[in-house]
Amino acid sequence: MTSRVALEAIGVSKRYGSRNVLNEIDLTAERGSVHGLLGPNGAGKTTLLRILLGLVHRDAGSIRLLGRPLESRGGSIAGDVAGIVDAPAFYPYLTGRQNLAALAALDRDGRSSRRCSVDEALEQVGLAEHANDRVAGYSAGMRQRLAVAAVVIRAPRLLLLDEPTSALDPRGMRDIRALARRLADDDTAVVLSSHDMSEVEELCATVTVINGGRVVFSGAVNELRQRAPAAVYLVRTSDDETACLVASTHRGVKVTAVERGLEVSADVAALDAYVIALGCAGIAVRALDRRVRSLESLFLELTRPAADAGTAAAIHDAHHNEASPVLS
Amino acid sequence: MSITGVRAVVGVECMKLAAQIKTQLVLGLCIVGPFLFAAAIHMQSSLPTDTLFGRAVKESGFAVSLVVLGFAALWVVPVLASVVGGDLFASEDRHNTWKMLLTRSRSRADVFVGKLIVALGFSFVAIALLAVSSIAAGIFIIGPGSLIDLSGIVRPPDEAWRRVTLAWMSILPAAFTFTALAVVLSVVSRSSIVGIGLPVVAGLTMQLVAMVDGPDLIRRLLITSGFEAWHGLLAAPLFYQPLLRGTIVCAAYFVICIAIAYDRLRRRDVAG
Numbered sequence: 077m078t079s080r081v082a083l084e085a086i087g088v089s090k091r092y093g094s095r096n097v098l099n100e101i102d103l104t105a106e107r108g109s110v111h112g113l114l115g116p117n118g119a120g121k122t123t124l125l126r127i128l129l130g131l132v133h134r135d136a137g138s139i140r141l142l143g144r145p146l147e148s149r150g151g152s153i154a155g156d157v158a159g160i161v162d163a164p165a166f167y168p169y170l171t172g173r174q175n176l177a178a179l180a181a182l183d184r185d186g187r188s189s190r191r192c193s194v195d196e197a198l199e200q201v202g203l204a205e206h207a208n209d210r211v212a213g214y215s216a217g218m219r220q221r222l223a224v225a226a227v228v229i230r231a232p233r234l235l236l237l238d239e240p241t242s243a244l245d246p247r248g249m250r251d252i253r254a255l256a257r258r259l260a261d262d263d264t265a266v267v268l269s270s271h272d273m274s275e276v277e278e279l280c281a282t283v284t285v286i287n288g289g290r291v292v293f294s295g296a297v298n299e300l301r302q303r304a305p306a307a308v309y310l311v312r313t314s315d316d317e318t319a320c321l322v323a324s325t326h327r328g329v330k331v332t333a334v335e336r337g338l339e340v341s342a343d344v345a346a347l348d349a350y351v352i353a354l355g356c357a358g359i360a361v362r363a364l365d366r367r368v369r370s371l372e373s374l375f376l377e378l379t380r381p382a383a384d385a386g387t388a389a390a391i392h393d394a395h396h397n398e399a400s401p402v403l404s
Numbered sequence: 405m406s407i408t409g410v411r412a413v414v415g416v417e418c419m420k421l422a423a424q425i426k427t428q429l430v431l432g433l434c435i436v437g438p439f440l441f442a443a444a445i446h447m448q449s450s451l452p453t454d455t456l457f458g459r460a461v462k463e464s465g466f467a468v469s470l471v472v473l474g475f476a477a478l479w480v481v482p483v484l485a486s487v488v489g490g491d492l493f494a495s496e497d498r499h500n501t502w503k504m505l506l507t508r509s510r511s512r513a514d515v516f517v518g519k520l521i522v523a524l525g526f527s528f529v530a531i532a533l534l535a536v537s538s539i540a541a542g543i544f545i546i547g548p549g550s551l552i553d554l555s556g557i558v559r560p561p562d563e564a565w566r567r568v569t570l571a572w573m574s575i576l577p578a579a580f581t582f583t584a585l586a587v588v589l590s591v592v593s594r595s596s597i598v599g600i601g602l603p604v605v606a607g608l609t610m611q612l613v614a615m616v617d618g619p620d621l622i623r624r625l626l627i628t629s630g631f632e633a634w635h636g637l638l639a640a641p642l643f644y645q646p647l648l649r650g651t652i653v654c655a656a657y658f659v660i661c662i663a664i665a666y667d668r669l670r671r672r673d674v675a676g
Contacts, residue, residue: 152514165499169424
């Protein structure tokens, strides 16, 4: 039986001088799913992806891509592994079509049944009209699309994407997400690094969170969701002072008075009960907005600097400077 | 490293070169330049008497080619040899395209060897065009007269063109070494300016060192000594020792430059 594991990195470490950029990172991605790679800026996500694509040499650890070991120095990555890392760059004096033709020529042959032509790839990413324009005249978004086309012509079994939607307009973002999902449905393993929690929640079944060059969480998104602290809402009422008193009688509801109302930390059931209780107490709820999503708050907790230890409330305070002491 | 991989890289690099105006311009100048020179010689009354075969440029078209060769060896050949080799690697840094190139399932060895072949190939083509163009310009504008060699012996046209062709071929080892120098400087500095400019400066410096009355050993260890070895092919009796010595010196420089360049590229982390 063929292994479902498309990417297996064990104990990958990388140092730049005296700085430990990656410290014994383990990462596994399975075929037919999108695996999220999360972490704050400087966490080591991009370095890890560069190592997986053979651009940067690892100091320690082993990597297997689609069952084949990746040499630590000078080797080539397999023809069915593709990736976009950093801002896409192409030869500016060549046209979009010429750039893709050059890249296709550099790919190994042998999987012609899966691969699509340069023109098909340009059509798929919406660049057919600009195929004969020099890349020098392309916008950042068009270059990103061209990078996606360069991936599409490779028909990868393992795709590594480093913040692929960062330079795109909403339509471009939607297209990239659809592509990732389509490839995953086609049994491709997709590893996607992102800062966008909603993107990760929408696309990924599993996730690895990196902070300071170490893995701080690895598992299913559902598992992450279960571990997530309660979401934070901004509530405006007709009587904030009494609303704080009402909160003190409700378990699982934490209220903090802020400049523009009350910040309420609670899960959905507790929030519902609290809002009903406010109504019963004659307090009108004038507005209720979610400020921090539950996964986002866990992400912030997992990726806060080591020196910044404390409770979830402390993290919450760190992101909302106007917060006053917890009332209940 | 695989032959198919190297072939793929060569194909892509050739396509990239063909699309660049710089390449077309340089090759165009290699063709047109000798014709302009021969035409200028033909029209003016004075002769370039301070150069080898300068006195004979109005008598034999082959002398025109040898004057072009002598002049080109000073600085044109280092430029031709480094204009592509000094840019082929550094341009990937300039355009930030290493990450795209190295994630296409060709090994770094494939990429290095492919680019090196293209750099050497371009140097060969440029010098070959210059040689053919200078011989053709001499024959068409001045005429295919007999050539008086450095020993004063008259060489008929059928022998003269063979010797002139060999003279042009004799500078190839030195030219390829300048290409290797350009490659290593390009890989190490990641700058096209350094990759192209420094070999030219090095070539001029070596010519100056060769002119001053220094130790003979130093002169023999210069890459540019290979640019003068053709004198032995136009004398009687023929002497090949400078050619052999120059080729060995160039080969040593070539191997060292290429080894350093490959090692640097293989070890390099492509980040940012």
